[in-house]
Amino acid sequence: MKKILVIYYSQTGQLKDVVDSILAPIEKNPEVSVVYEELKPKPPYPFPWTAYQFCDVFPESVAEVSCDLQPISCDMDENYDLIILAYTVWYLSPSIPVTAFLQSMQAETIMHGRPVLTIIGCRNMWLLAQEKVKQKIKKNGAHLIGNIVLTDKTNNLVGVLTIAVWMLTGKKDRFLKFFPHPGISDQDIKEAGRFGENILRAVADDRFTLTQTDLNTRGAVTVNPALLIMEKRVSKVFKIWSDFIRQKGAAGDPKRSKRVRAFMVYLITAVIVLAPLAAILASVLKIVMKDKLATEVEYYTQNSLIKSE
Ligand SMILES: Cc1cc2nc3c(=O)[nH]c(=O)nc-3n(C[C@H](O)[C@H](O)[C@H](O)COP(=O)(O)O)c2cc1C
Numbered sequence: 230m231k232k233i234l235v236i237y238y239s240q241t242g243q244l245k246d247v248v249d250s251i252l253a254p255i256e257k258n259p260e261v262s263v264v265y266e267e268l269k270p271k272p273p274y275p276f277p278w279t280a281y282q283f284c285d286v287f288p289e290s291v292a293e294v295s296c297d298l299q300p301i302s303c304d305m306d307e308n309y310d311l312i313i314l315a316y317t318v319w320y321l322s323p324s325i326p327v328t329a330f331l332q333s334m335q336a337e338t339i340m341h342g343r344p345v346l347t348i349i350g351c352r353n354m355w356l357l358a359q360e361k362v363k364q365k366i367k368k369n370g371a372h373l374i375g376n377i378v379l380t381d382k383t384n385n386l387v388g389v390l391t392i393a394v395w396m397l398t399g400k401k402d403r404f405l406k407f408f409p410h411p412g413i414s415d416q417d418i419k420e421a422g423r424f425g426e427n428i429l430r431a432v433a434d435d436r437f438t439l440t441q442t443d444l445n446t447r448g449a450v451t452v453n454p455a456l457l458i459m460e461k462r463v464s465k466v467f468k469i470w471s472d473f474i475r476q477k478g479a480a481g482d483p484k485r486s487k488r489v490r491a492f493m494v495y496l497i498t499a500v501i502v503l504a505p506l507a508a509i510l511a512s513v514l515k516i517v518m519k520d521k522l523a524t525e526v527e528y529y530t531q532n533s534l535i536k537s538e
Contacts, residue, residue, distance in 0.1 A: 277399030
């Protein structure tokens, strides 16, 4: 009997739907047992978020500051053949509960020496979050063998708006009955079961021959050069804002509320004014930096860790 441990954190259930779809072919196989470990922050993060709460998790997300988690319930000494880490992205970083898990002693115990496959379900900016996750997987003595990413495929600006409305109202409807549904499309979630077939074949085979190239031929990872440029620029500004807010206090500290609100104004301005300008700049850079970008795209499409951001 092969054993897979799935560790995940999903607020609205979108990422869990992705996980369920990917694992459906595996669940049908009696030779493989799947154990699910849901990460539960203590206290839970709110959903829907108020605008302030949404911005108050920003500094710690970027600075990778842990939160408290409820105790892990899976058997940590079990000899898992594969660990699947499914996570969402908060501010170009893994969500805080996932960061908390990856930085815990339990993560090292569970992961050490084991193959890990990551599943990301986010809006569309995940490249630098995955670099942070790659580093922590390595630090925990595990090796990353595959990555599957599902994103919202609508236009970047439309996606920001529709996700923001979803996060702040809790409603996953079409905003004003005009905009598309927020998040990952139902069709993409439904079709994600194809990746489960690859995983199942690899788990059944003692040599565990799962390659990112195989997964990529089925559409596991697509890197958009324009978003790569934008993500790198935004992450530098995020770091400055994160440090600036954290100087005034930790999460929830009223002393930092003015700075959190200032960040809120920046975020709205950045989305409305700066993002369209950045998109134009990115399309110019895409032409000017064609070769450098091609190398970078190749790097982010695979799983080794050759540089730190
Ligand atoms: C505070 C916060 C920040 C987010 N930042 C990003 C981001 O930087 N990049 C991205 O692609 N998605 C971002 N998202 C969207 C999430 O990755 C995810 O798609 C959404 O929260 C739904 O996930 P769920 O399965 O936990 O409900 C953010 C969501 C939240 C709540």
